Amino acid sequence: MTSPVAALVLATERGDRAALAQLLTIVESGGARARAALAALAPAASESAAVVGITGAPGVGKSTLTSGVVAHLRRGGEPVAVIAVDPSSEFSGGAMLGDRVRMQDHDTDGGVFVRSMATRGELGGLSRAAPHAVRVLGAAGYPWVIIETVGVGQVEVAVAQTADTTVVVVTPGWGDAVQASKAGLLEIGDIFVVNKADRTGAEQTSRDLQEMLGGGSPRAWVPPVVHTVATERAGIAELCDAVVEHRRYLDRSGELAERRRRRVQHELRAIVVEQLARRADELCRGATFDRVLTRLAAGTLDPSTAASELLGEGSPARVDREG
Amino acid sequence: MTSPVAALVLATERGDRAALAQLLTIVESGGARARAALAALAPAASESAAVVGITGAPGVGKSTLTSGVVAHLRRGGEPVAVIAVDPSSEFSGGAMLGDRVRMQDHDTDGGVFVRSMATRGELGGLSRAAPHAVRVLGAAGYPWVIIETVGVGQVEVAVAQTADTTVVVVTPGWGDAVQASKAGLLEIGDIFVVNKADRTGAEQTSRDLQEMLGGGSPRAWVPPVVHTVATERAGIAELCDAVVEHRRYLDRSGELAERRRRRVQHELRAIVVEQLARRADELCRGATFDRVLTRLAAGTLDPSTAASELLGEGSPARVDREG
Numbered sequence: 001m002t003s004p005v006a007a008l009v010l011a012t013e014r015g016d017r018a019a020l021a022q023l024l025t026i027v028e029s030g031g032a033r034a035r036a037a038l039a040a041l042a043p044a045a046s047e048s049a050a051v052v053g054i055t056g057a058p059g060v061g062k063s064t065l066t067s068g069v070v071a072h073l074r075r076g077g078e079p080v081a082v083i084a085v086d087p088s089s090e091f092s093g094g095a096m097l098g099d100r101v102r103m104q105d106h107d108t109d110g111g112v113f114v115r116s117m118a119t120r121g122e123l124g125g126l127s128r129a130a131p132h133a134v135r136v137l138g139a140a141g142y143p144w145v146i147i148e149t150v151g152v153g154q155v156e157v158a159v160a161q162t163a164d165t166t167v168v169v170v171t172p173g174w175g176d177a178v179q180a181s182k183a184g185l186l187e188i189g190d191i192f193v194v195n196k197a198d199r200t201g202a203e204q205t206s207r208d209l210q211e212m213l214g215g216g217s218p219r220a221w222v223p224p225v226v227h228t229v230a231t232e233r234a235g236i237a238e239l240c241d242a243v244v245e246h247r248r249y250l251d252r253s254g255e256l257a258e259r260r261r262r263r264v265q266h267e268l269r270a271i272v273v274e275q276l277a278r279r280a281d282e283l284c285r286g287a288t289f290d291r292v293l294t295r296l297a298a299g300t301l302d303p304s305t306a307a308s309e310l311l312g313e314g315s316p317a318r319v320d321r322e323g
Numbered sequence: 324m325t326s327p328v329a330a331l332v333l334a335t336e337r338g339d340r341a342a343l344a345q346l347l348t349i350v351e352s353g354g355a356r357a358r359a360a361l362a363a364l365a366p367a368a369s370e371s372a373a374v375v376g377i378t379g380a381p382g383v384g385k386s387t388l389t390s391g392v393v394a395h396l397r398r399g400g401e402p403v404a405v406i407a408v409d410p411s412s413e414f415s416g417g418a419m420l421g422d423r424v425r426m427q428d429h430d431t432d433g434g435v436f437v438r439s440m441a442t443r444g445e446l447g448g449l450s451r452a453a454p455h456a457v458r459v460l461g462a463a464g465y466p467w468v469i470i471e472t473v474g475v476g477q478v479e480v481a482v483a484q485t486a487d488t489t490v491v492v493v494t495p496g497w498g499d500a501v502q503a504s505k506a507g508l509l510e511i512g513d514i515f516v517v518n519k520a521d522r523t524g525a526e527q528t529s530r531d532l533q534e535m536l537g538g539g540s541p542r543a544w545v546p547p548v549v550h551t552v553a554t555e556r557a558g559i560a561e562l563c564d565a566v567v568e569h570r571r572y573l574d575r576s577g578e579l580a581e582r583r584r585r586r587v588q589h590e591l592r593a594i595v596v597e598q599l600a601r602r603a604d605e606l607c608r609g610a611t612f613d614r615v616l617t618r619l620a621a622g623t624l625d626p627s628t629a630a631s632e633l634l635g636e637g638s639p640a641r642v643d644r645e646g
Contacts, residue, residue, distance in 0.1 A: 035630070035631075036627070038625050038626050038627035039625050039628055042622075043622045043623060043624055043625040044621075044622025044623075257620070261616065261617075261620040264619045264620050264626065267626050268612075268615070268616065268619060268626055269603075271627065271629075271630040272603050272606050272607055272630050272633055272634065273603045275630060276599040276602055276603045276634075277596075277599070279599055280595050280596045283595050289591075292591070293584065293587065293588055293591065294584075296366075296587045296590075297587050299365075299366045299367025300367075301366055302361050302362050302366040303361050303458075303587065303591055303594055304358035304594065305362055306591050306594075307358070307594040307595050307598060310591070310595055311599075
């Protein structure tokens with residue numbers, strides 16, 4: 001006897017793309033079904049995939065670059081999954097539509113799976129959904145998972161917490177490196193790409209980046225700066241080499257285990273917070289809440305005792321003695 | 324035997340201003356001591372004060388207006404408490420410093436108590452702290468509590484959820500009424516003030532407001548538009564009359580009970596959410612968390628079961644059958 005969720009997991013593991021898409025929807029939505037799905041997946045599912053995050057400001061050419069990386073990896077014969085994180089339509093709707101159009105290069109390639117993930121402004125949702133999605137894609141047998149996101153707000157930080165290797169993309173131009181620095185992208189980048197490198201200022205941007213990255217204490221991994229012209233697929237092989245090199249470094253240094261521990265830590269914390277937030281929602285509605293609220297509004301109950309009653313705790317008078 | 328918190332409550336009720344200040348700090352900070360303090364206060368403490376919110380964009384003259392209202396109320400002999408909500412220094416640091424300077428008009432008046440409340444970007448914190456502070460000030464015997472806040476972001480909504488009467492302040496100028504509308508201030512205002520009404524365009528702004536307010540279904544309370552020149556204390560008496568008139572309306576219509584029920588509802592919900600957030604923090608650190616995390620990172624445990632272990636729930640396999 002298998003549950004519908006367990007059946008979806010089995011189908012996903014056998015390579016059924018429709019089942020994979022359904023399973024991703026389930027884990028992204030959270031709640032009881034998501035937890036059932038996660039429990040049904042092999043616990044080590046997310047270990048098998050190399051997760052590469054690609055981030056940068058709107059307009060730097062991330063999606064063309066991603067498409068080029070996918071094409072390069074596909075020449076090696078391995079399947080590739082892409083998660084395109086769409087941080088609400090208001091500031092990137094057009095770009096993401098463009099992304100999907102460009103990713104159509106791979107539409108007829110059964111070895112490429114593309115998934116858009118809307119964040120709807122819920123950063124907590126993305127923090128939870130991205131590592132869950134990596135688990136599902138690992139179970140589906142994808143050795144490469146690319147997470148492409150717009151480097152605005154704090155979305156890229158959540159993604160960097162999920163990726164093994166984070167690629168930060170900038171374009172030539174005065175102050176671009178400084179902008180990346182301000183956005184906190186210098187800290188999260190394992191590899192930097194100066195895309196549209198046929199434009200004026202590419203060398204200067206590269207030097208700016210290297211200067212900013214070189215500061216501080218000596219590091220075991222110094223992020224390389226790669227020049228690309230994604231529209232012509234120039235520099236893509238060098239970028240992919242850098243990704244493989246970074247992965248070797250992670251393995252060799254033991255940092256891969258550390259990063260994955262950090263990833264599951266964020267994943268676990270996100271589930272716990274989600275569960276408790278649901279509990280708060282449940283407690284703050286219904287007949288019991290209304291009864292407590294009426295006594296509170298009538299001034300016959302204080303808010304602290306009211307909260308204790310809802311939370312099923314003892315009287316806060318006990319706490320008082322500690323005060 | 325009285326606890327330190329209970330002693331502070333007693334001293335506050337006797338009119339000790341230092342005890343009042345300490346008690347406000349305790350309830351603003353949240354946690355066990357805040358809950359002990361709330362339990363020690365008379366449950367109906369917050370019922371006794373008339374709570375007036377004064378909000379509007381930076382630069383409209385809210386603090387001069389507040390100072391004028393305080394002076395007017397003081398002429399009636401009743402004590403007045405002012406809570407100045409400071410939504411992080413970055414966009415209003417200077418203004419709030421100015422506020423405090425202007426409120427020094429009342430520094431030597433023992434019947435006026437001024438308190439700054441920093442929100443540090445935590446909207447949840449303000450939602451909780453403002454109604455708690457009203458409780459404490461009610462217990463201290465203040466019949467008037469004025470909450471002054473900058474009408475940016477969603478802070479003013481949280482404040483409106485706490486106030487009995489919300490005063491929205493605008494200045495003359497093309498589009499000012501439209502700006503207020505965009506900021507969602509039209510919905511929350513019970514009284515509108517056109518301050519700096521000696522400037523060109525005051526009448527037009529007033530007409531714009533009345534037109535926007537007049538739309539929609541007929542209402543039991545049509546928000547009046549009052550003209551003031553706060554720097555000259557002109558129109559302050561009319562504003563105070565409008566506040567008293569609105570209060571009579573609230574009493575007469577039964578809406579006061581409804582608003583106060585809404586206030587305690589937000590207060591209660593904020594405590595429940597805070598308690599569960601603290602629980603999430605506790606669960607996500609310490610030896611048990613580390614042990615679960617190690618098994619999760621090793622791939623011998625799935626995140627759903629890991630979360631269940633931390634939350635002390637049964638296996639999610641039970642949930643699976645529902646899936």
